[in-house]
Amino acid sequence: MIALPKLPYAHSALEPVISAATMTLHHDKHHAKYVETVNALVGENGDGDLESILREANQNGSVKLQQNAGQAWNHAFFWNCMAPVQTSLAGPLSDAVSTAFGDLGELRKAFIEAGSSHFGSGWVWLVASGEALAVVTTHDGDTLALGPDLPLLVCDLWEHAYYLDHKNDRAGFLGSWWDRLVNWEFAEAQYRAAISDREPWSYDEGSRPTPVVTREDFEQALEEVTVHLARPPQAGTPEDRRLTVRLEQIADYHEVRKIEPTPADRDRFIHLDERLKAFERRWPKRPPPGTPDHWPPSLGGGLSDR
Ligand SMILES: [Fe+2]
Known part of the structure; x- marks a missing residue:
């Protein structure tokens, strides 16, 4: 499929x-x-x-x-x-x-x-x-x-x-x-x-994110996103698409698992949110957070009651 x-x-x-x-x-x-x-x-x-x-x-x-x-x-x-x-x-x-x-x-x-x-x-x-x-x-x-x-x-x-x-x-x-x-x-x-050994775009890369199921997966995704946001990748590159997928997974994690974010999670979300704001400045035409088409995704429940 x-x-x-x-x-x-x-x-x-x-x-x-x-x-x-x-x-x-x-x-x-x-x-x-x-x-x-x-x-x-x-x-x-x-x-x-x-x-x-x-x-x-x-x-x-x-x-x-x-x-x-x-x-x-x-x-x-x-x-x-x-x-x-x-x-x-x-x-x-x-x-x-x-x-x-x-x-x-x-x-x-x-x-x-x-x-x-x-x-x-x-x-x-x-x-x-x-x-x-x-x-x-x-x-x-x-x-x-x-x-x-x-x-x-x-x-x-x-x-x-x-x-x-x-x-x-x-x-x-x-x-x-x-x-x-x-x-x-x-x-x-x-x-x-x-002109090099780098991998070109592939369909699979953009459409089948690795599922974030366990707490360990979630921690790994958070770590990857934090590293990426320190040096945001160019738009349209494989790294850029990977970052989007990982952000979506982080945003969905607590909702899918039906668990409350811990205080430590909230602190990390606040830190990530600051980085995201810098990242989002590259995409000024996006609809506002909370609307279905908002992109990149907000961090959802983890930030809503800050
Ligand atoms: Fe078409």
Whole structure:
């Protein structure tokens, strides 16, 4: 069984380019349906590793599974390619863009041209083949999850991604998406993986957190978060996503176990809350604590009666 990954920001965080209504339909209905179909096709005994499911579907020629698994992977990747705050191109990826396209403006033009001229549904990607970059498109639920090139960015070309907000103006959507939403920190992390031994993003990493069941697990998660918050990771990196998952687990622990936080826990939550405030300044468009879409999560009951 695979899980539907949570959005790494609020449904409304990408407005005005992508409305909350589009995100609600897109993530909660379309993406959820692909995940549901994959689970129905692999059955209860599926091992939950989407990349392995895709590999087997390719080998067996199971088109329905291939397409739904591809869509599940592409959407999860797509959510990470967007950020609600401005990020900028830097580092080795910036040099690679200059080498391949001349400058960022030329890459923008190539990306929008490829996406807007692509016939029918599909995806437009920026990919790395070793150090070299290219813009490519794929049809329907085809995916680049298994290579050979490593995806750095993708934008969804299916009408459900933009029709409510941009009607039939796909090029307009792509232009606004490029200018306002691209998560360059995520693309940069992927590029560093393409040119080194670092692990690239994987579906599993964002969707299957290690459960925090025992007090020992809880202590371990608290320790990990404290270390991470001392040097907050870049948005969109594997470390950043891991931190979000661990914060959610800490926030949920007492509620799930139905136990009161100890006075010592409360002290540690106060300390963590100060660190979180600094962390949250990077994401100013989040809804306020206590609302369903608040992100990163608050520490819940542990802080509410301070
Ligand atoms: Fe989509």
